[in-house]
Amino acid sequence: MADIEKMAESVESIRLHLEAHNYICSTQIATAVYLAYHLQKPILIEGPPGVGKTELAKTVSEMFERDLIRLQCYEGLDEAKAIYEWKYGKQLLYTQVLKETLDDVLQGAKGFTESVARLHDFGDIFFSEEFLEPRPLLQALKHEEGAILLIDEIDKADHEFESLLLEILSDFQVSIAEIGTIKASAIPPIVFLTSNNTREISDALKRRCLHLYIPFPDLELEQRIVEARVPEIPPELRRQMVAFIQELRTLDLKKLPAISETIDWARTLLLLNSTSLDADMVRDTLNVILKFQEDIENVDSELTTLTSNARKATR
Amino acid sequence: MDQTLTEFIHALRNADVRISTAETLDAFRAVDLVGYRDREHLKQSLSMVLPKTEDEKEAFEHCFEQFFKINDLSSGNPNDADGEGEQDDNADGGENEGGGGGDAESGNNTEAAESGKGKKKSKGKPKGGRDVIEGVEEEEEDLGPGETSPAKSELGKMVMANSMVELTVAMAEGARAVNLEDIQVFTQKGLYTRRIMDAMGLEEMNREISGNRRSPNVPDRRLGQQLKARREILREQVRDYVEKQFLLFADSSGKRLREELLRKVKLSNVEHRNFRLIQEIVFRMAKKLSTMYSRRKKVFKKGQLNIPRTLRSNMAYDGAIFDLKWKSVKVDRPKVFAICDVSGSVATYARFMLTFLYSLEEVMPRVRSFAFSSDLAEVTSLFERNTIEDAIAKTLHDYSGGSTDYGQSLVDFKRLCLDDIDNRTTIIILGDARNNFGEARAEIMKELYDRSRSVLWLNPESKAAWNSGDSEMRKYGAYCHQVSECNSLQHLERIVGNLLKAVHG
Numbered sequence: 001m002a003d004i005e006k007m008a009e010s011v012e013s014i015r016l017h018l019e020a021h022n023y024i025c026s027t028q029i030a031t032a033v034y035l036a037y038h039l040q041k042p043i044l045i046e047g048p049p050g051v052g053k054t055e056l057a058k059t060v061s062e063m064f065e066r067d068l069i070r071l072q073c074y075e076g077l078d079e080a081k082a083i084y085e086w087k088y089g090k091q092l093l094y095t096q097v098l099k100e101t102l103d104d105v106l107q108g109a110k111g112f113t114e115s116v117a118r119l120h121d122f123g124d125i126f127f128s129e130e131f132l133e134p135r136p137l138l139q140a141l142k143h144e145e146g147a148i149l150l151i152d153e154i155d156k157a158d159h160e161f162e163s164l165l166l167e168i169l170s171d172f173q174v175s176i177a178e179i180g181t182i183k184a185s186a187i188p189p190i191v192f193l194t195s196n197n198t199r200e201i202s203d204a205l206k207r208r209c210l211h212l213y214i215p216f217p218d219l220e221l222e223q224r225i226v227e228a229r230v231p232e233i234p235p236e237l238r239r240q241m242v243a244f245i246q247e248l249r250t251l252d253l254k255k256l257p258a259i260s261e262t263i264d265w266a267r268t269l270l271l272l273n274s275t276s277l278d279a280d281m282v283r284d285t286l287n288v289i290l291k292f293q294e295d296i297e298n299v300d301s302e303l304t305t306l307t308s309n310a311r312k313a314t315r
Numbered sequence: 316m317d318q319t320l321t322e323f324i325h326a327l328r329n330a331d332v333r334i335s336t337a338e339t340l341d342a343f344r345a346v347d348l349v350g351y352r353d354r355e356h357l358k359q360s361l362s363m364v365l366p367k368t369e370d371e372k373e374a375f376e377h378c379f380e381q382f383f384k385i386n387d388l389s390s391g392n393p394n395d396a397d398g399e400g401e402q403d404d405n406a407d408g409g410e411n412e413g414g415g416g417g418d419a420e421s422g423n424n425t426e427a428a429e430s431g432k433g434k435k436k437s438k439g440k441p442k443g444g445r446d447v448i449e450g451v452e453e454e455e456e457d458l459g460p461g462e463t464s465p466a467k468s469e470l471g472k473m474v475m476a477n478s479m480v481e482l483t484v485a486m487a488e489g490a491r492a493v494n495l496e497d498i499q500v501f502t503q504k505g506l507y508t509r510r511i512m513d514a515m516g517l518e519e520m521n522r523e524i525s526g527n528r529r530s531p532n533v534p535d536r537r538l539g540q541q542l543k544a545r546r547e548i549l550r551e552q553v554r555d556y557v558e559k560q561f562l563l564f565a566d567s568s569g570k571r572l573r574e575e576l577l578r579k580v581k582l583s584n585v586e587h588r589n590f591r592l593i594q595e596i597v598f599r600m601a602k603k604l605s606t607m608y609s610r611r612k613k614v615f616k617k618g619q620l621n622i623p624r625t626l627r628s629n630m631a632y633d634g635a636i637f638d639l640k641w642k643s644v645k646v647d648r649p650k651v652f653a654i655c656d657v658s659g660s661v662a663t664y665a666r667f668m669l670t671f672l673y674s675l676e677e678v679m680p681r682v683r684s685f686a687f688s689s690d691l692a693e694v695t696s697l698f699e700r701n702t703i704e705d706a707i708a709k710t711l712h713d714y715s716g717g718s719t720d721y722g723q724s725l726v727d728f729k730r731l732c733l734d735d736i737d738n739r740t741t742i743i744i745l746g747d748a749r750n751n752f753g754e755a756r757a758e759i760m761k762e763l764y765d766r767s768r769s770v771l772w773l774n775p776e777s778k779a780a781w782n783s784g785d786s787e788m789r790k791y792g793a794y795c796h797q798v799s800e801c802n803s804l805q806h807l808e809r810i811v812g813n814l815l816k817a818v819h820g
Contacts, residue, residue: 027356028363032363034348039345044367080627085627089630092630092633206368207367211366212363
């Protein structure tokens with residue numbers, strides 16, 4: 001069991017521990033984790049795709065050695081898939097089995113009222129926690145050792161779903177009509193929500209969360225990220241390729257390359273045994289970092305300049 | 316310190332960052348946790364608790380820089396303050412410094428260098444704000460170096476002790492005592508500067524200065540001179556402080572006041588320089604409306620069966636399927652035809668209505684617009700190809716010539732798109748119905764009325780003026796579902812809001 005209390009004693013310590021798990025981050029991100037842990041508030045993470053929003057939650061779960069429970073959002077996601085559902089099959093099966101014992105239960109009962117009263121004692125069993133199928137959110141709440149709950153791409157879910165989340169996020173509890181309110185175990189989960197900003201998240205939800213915006217990293221930070229993730233890459237090439245990517249982000253592209261693309265590219269270049277960046281090599285591997293033909297064509301014409309710039313910048 | 320944070324939040328709200336009470340409480344908890352000591356740390360923490368969008372984060376950044384530059388010095392112990400001063404200098408390269416240390420310090424450095432005396436120059440950055448007043452030793456009467464008597468007045472002591480921290484605290488207290496946050500207009504700056512100085516005990520110091528200057532005793536006279544010089548610098552600093560606070564507290568409330576006014580003023584009276592601001596307001600109104608209405612979806616009662624959901628929800632009924640679930644979700648969106656009179660008098664209104672309609676793209680993707688003065692033409696494609704502003708400018712340029720002819724325009728409209736009008740279409744006509752005594756062709760209006768879901772007529776003239784002179788409002792009005800006066804943003808907002816409500820309802 002990791003000593004979470006000690007890990008989370010300061011922002012710097014969190015940053016170092018994240019780094020030890022190969023997640024290189026700014027102090028802003030470490031501060032977010034620090035606050036989330038101490039204030040017990042969910043973090044809403046926004047930012048362009050591929051800057052490590054989901055990765056942060058995964059790394060924190062590794063770091064704290066807590067289970068990661070992930071809920072991927074999509075249109076049409078509802079209560080039954082996110083919070084809980086009754087085990088209808090089990091209920092039906094038990095009803096069938098118990099049909100035969102029904103006579104025993106009702107034996108000796110005089111009149112209708114008494115029979116119904118006996119059945120009442122009996123019937124409630126079917127809507128107890130035994131028959132409850134916990135879905136990710138409820139699982140996270142009931143987790144004994146406290147879990148990391150990742151609600152991924154909340155912007156893909158419907159507006160109604162956001163409202164469903166409010167109770168969980170602010171009070172760490174769920175109300176189930178048949179049973180009552182279920183509260184979090186002694187250790188409430190640390191909640192991460194991510195959003196790609198395809199639509200505006202409602203104020204009500206934002207109000208209950210810390211809001212962290214992860215932008216593209218700057219040159220130095222990205223260098224360190226690549227260094228941590230692809231340690232085998234020669235330093236010279238690493239400097240050049242990161243400079244190239246940074247340059248690329250200043251262009252008007254349909255989809256800017258993110259960190260995940262930088263890392264993929266670093267692996268690609270490593271595989272091709274290259275030691276420094278040249279225009280032909282870049283042209284051949286451009287499809288790793290740019291995901292639209294349109295973008296590739298746009299960049300192609302300026303490739304030589306960009307490459308030489310990147311080479312110069314590092315000298 | 317609590318007061319400081321509350322004030323900061325107030326300033327943020329002024330800068331259009333929406334902060335709820337719950338978030339304020341969160342901010343207090345966060346500050347309890349991280350403390351005020353590390354400025355960068357504090358900023359990062361608060362930036363996650365208070366602002367929740369990118370725009371707000373930007374505003375927050377700005378506010379924080381301004382606000383905590385001043386209050387940093389009034390907090391904590393002197394060492395802290397020094398550290399901060401240094402950090403700020405490095406961060407900002409000395410620009411934009413306030414009542415804190417920077418400005419005064421650099422000023423003194425140059426002054427001291429010029430005078431060539433330089434005997435007690437501030438010793439560069441490490442000592443930061445504390446040496447602020449030291450450098451000024453320019454005596455009118457050369458009394459030579461030597462002892463100076465100790466100052467007696469409270470303020471005098473502080474000034475002579477060069478205690479920047481104490482001074483700043485006194486400044487903040489003074490500001491609080493005179494309610495600096497009530498400052499409204501630019502011209503009040505002088506007034507507030509004087510009041511704060513008074514609150515800090517200026518009068519007592521003045522008496523001391525004049526007393527000392529007349530004193531036969533040389534050390535006393537020396538003190539008098541120094542106090543006087545330092546008083547000027549202090550005044551400078553208080554003015555800077557007021558300036559900053561003014562920016563923080565008053566600037567945006569002034570803007571808000573102006574916006575409030577602009578919402579109500581008649582659009583034709585809006586001065587040209589305010590167009591940009593109006594445009595902004597229109598965008599914001601439209602955004603509000605679209606978030607309000609974009610959520611309405613209704614599940615179809617026909618279409619493809621969502622089998623998993625149906626089975627699951629019917630399991631509770633022993634598998635007998637009678638509660639059906641459908642796959643498609645329908646987003647209800649109005650179809651709007653906007654017909655705008657763009658002749659001279661109505662052009663301004665047309666501008667804002669079109670801005671409004673096209674800003675609502677998210678909830679009303681199917682706006683077709685038509686412009687006319689003498690002849691009518693469709694301008695939808697202009698809006699598809701250009702930005703809203705350009706499209707409007709082009710529309711006004713191309714179609715605003717010629718005298719208004721409603722009859723002809725209606726004929727044109729009928730020819731162009733009568734077939735496209737169905738029972739889901741809303742037609743909005745913006746115009747003053749002044750037909751230059753031409754033929755009204757109200758029968759076309761009747762046709763439109765019969766075919767469409769609703770016809771709205773927006774008239775920028777006030778109701779009293781309708782039907783006077785060449786206005787045909789009575790004839791046209793008979794074939795409208797709704798006729799309203801529309802000459803301010805407020806009207807516009809209400810009408811478009813109703814439109815969305817009606818269509819969605």
